[in-house]
Amino acid sequence: MDERPRDPAREHATQARERPPAREHLPARPIWLCRVCGGPWPCSPARRRLLHEYADAPVTLAVHLAGLMLEAGEQLNRAYPYTAPSPETLHRRFLGWLRDGC
Template sequence: MARPDLGVARPDPAAGRPVTARVVAVVGRVGHVAWRPSWRCRACRRPWPCEPARAELMASFDRIGRCMYVAELAAEAARDLPGLTPAQTYARFIAWARRREPA
């Protein structure tokens, strides 16, 4: 059953997945969070991760942590959005996260 009120900022404790305190602290500060199961931004309604969410995540995680975090979300989005191809999922969730931080 779809849960449209469940956002990325509030992980479901019943899901059985461990959530680190760091992820909860970081994601709790992100204003642009995903509205599931549509994966649109709650703040601006654009496909998530929108540019403001990407900027906030770039600033909040190092490259490896960011890639691990968005890869998990990409897998969840693929289940919620069956029409999304693997290439579209990669481009939307992972490709931008691989960029290195500015020096």
């Protein structure tokens, strides 16, 4: 029988390690849909996470998303040459929401 005193902090840390990892809302390339919710990436949860991660560097976030927008445009045009989103649509999807969130 274990006679050690109960340590709530240790129990919490153990429970956190045993929990399955949270499913991150990441893009499924080359179709650029969210792997978790199936919406166009970046979906709302991904946007919230990105705003949180880049809270101190909004310009870096914009540059990062601009690069991803170009990558998505190339991949979507290759995968769906006749139905790929327009450049304007991709801009709204990847960068247009930044003004609201920053």
